[in-house]
Every structure is written in structure tokens, then in C-alpha cells.
Amino acid sequence: MTRKHCRKCGAPILRGILHPTGVTRFKPFCSVRCWRMWSLDRATEYAYTKILRGSLGDCWIWSGNRVPGGYGSIVVMGRYYGAHRFVYERLVGKIPSGLDLMHKCDVPYCVNPAHLTPGTRSQNIRDMFSKGRDNRPVGSRCHDSKLKAADVRLIRKMIRRGVTQLSLARKYRVNPTSINKIALNKTWKHLDA
Numbered sequence: 640m641t642r643k644h645c646r647k648c649g650a651p652i653l654r655g656i657l658h659p660t661g662v663t664r665f666k667p668f669c670s671v672r673c674w675r676m677w678s679l680d681r682a683t684e685y686a687y688t689k690i691l692r693g694s695l696g697d698c699w700i701w702s703g704n705r706v707p708g709g710y711g712s713i714v715v716m717g718r719y720y721g722a723h724r725f726v727y728e729r730l731v732g733k734i735p736s737g738l739d740l741m742h743k744c745d746v747p748y749c750v751n752p753a754h755l756t757p758g759t760r761s762q763n764i765r766d767m768f769s770k771g772r773d774n775r776p777v778g779s780r781c782h783d784s785k786l787k788a789a790d791v792r793l794i795r796k797m798i799r800r801g802v803t804q805l806s807l808a809r810k811y812r813v814n815p816t817s818i819n820k821i822a823l824n825k826t827w828k829h830l831d832a
């Protein structure tokens with residue numbers, strides 16, 4: 640008799656499903672719990688291959704998929720998770736329900752649990768505004784722009800010298816897309832430098 644073992648716990652799976660062709664198939668897991676645990680293990684292994692350390696201070700940069708807002712994302716059991724939430728839950732523990740994870744480092748695709756704190760959505764939004772991480776247009780006509788023309792000239796100079804856009808975003812505490820737009824001359828076009 641063919642006997643299969645659960646891929647997760649190794650327990651024998653005795654009951655197979657008899658197909659019309661006469662072949663008995665066995666499920667790879669003994670239980671939903673084992674399937675879930677195995678999927679989490681696989682996702683965790685995958686997640687660790689997507690974390691780059693050392694390129695931006697002590698931030699853990701997510702090199703996998705990113706959503707337009709800048710957060711990393713990962714698929715676990717067919718569902719999308721924020722990569723920072725996933726890594727935090729694997730290393731620290733469950734995020735209290737209804738809470739966001741706030742980035743103390745302002746790098747949305749950072750997944751270092753030491754840089755993340757659970758907080759309410761309104762706290763997160765307040766925090767984002769106070770740090771200027773929201774996607775406001777950048778340019779001299781924008782009164783609340785965080786960057787001055789001198790900053791922009793310096794940023795372009797540093798990019799030409801090979802300084803990464805990520806580290807500049809961090810240095811100036813702005814969204815990395817703002818730096819990217821400056822690099823591509825999408826904003827601050829009027830500056831010649």
C-alpha cells in the first residue's frame with residue numbers, strides 16, 4: 640500500500656482520494672495547520688533571501704516586490720502581505736489587530752523589526768506628515784517643500800558622484816521617489832545644476 644507522509648510533520652497520511660482513473664492521490668499535508676505552517680516556513684525562507692543589509696545604514700532593504708506606496712510585499716498562502724509586517728510577525732510576534740507598523744527610519748521598504756513600531760493609522764499619518772514623507776510635489780513654487788534649491792543642486796552632484804538615491808532620501812528625510820524625480824529632472828527642472 641502506498642503511504643504518504645505529511646510534508647510538514649511527517650505524520651503518515653492514510654486516507655487518499657481515489658480518482659476515476661484508479662489512481663489514489665494523497666494530500667501533501669495531514670492538516671490545514673501543517674499546510675499553513677509549511678507555507679509560512681517557505682515564505683520566511685523566501686523573505687530572508689530578499690532582505691539586503693548594509694546598503695542603507697542599519698535598514699533592511701526589501702529587494703522583492705514593492706507596492707506603489709513604497710512598501711515591500713510578499714504573497715503568503717495566496718494573500719498579499721506587507722513585507723515589513725510579515726518579517727515583523729515572524730521575528731517579533733503578532734501585530735495587535737487593527738494596528739499599522741510605523742517606520743521610525745522613514746524608509747517604507749525597510750523591514751528591520753528594530754525600526755518598526757505598532758501604532759494606529761492616524762498616528763502613522765500624523766507621523767508621516769510631521770516627517771514630510773507624504774508625496775507632496777517638490778519644487779520652488781511649493782511653499783512647504785522640504786528641499787531648497789541648494790539641496791537639489793547638491794543632491795544632483797552627489798548622484799553624479801555615485802551616491803545612491805536611497806541614502807540621499809534618508810539623509811534629506813524625503814520620499815525616495817522625490818530624489819528619483821530630481822535625478823530624472825522631473826522636478827526642479829528650472830535648476831541648471
Ligand SMILES: [Zn+2]
Nearest residue numbers: 645648669673
Ligand atoms: Zn502534518
Ligand SMILES: [Zn+2]
Nearest residue numbers: 698744749754
Ligand atoms: Zn529602517
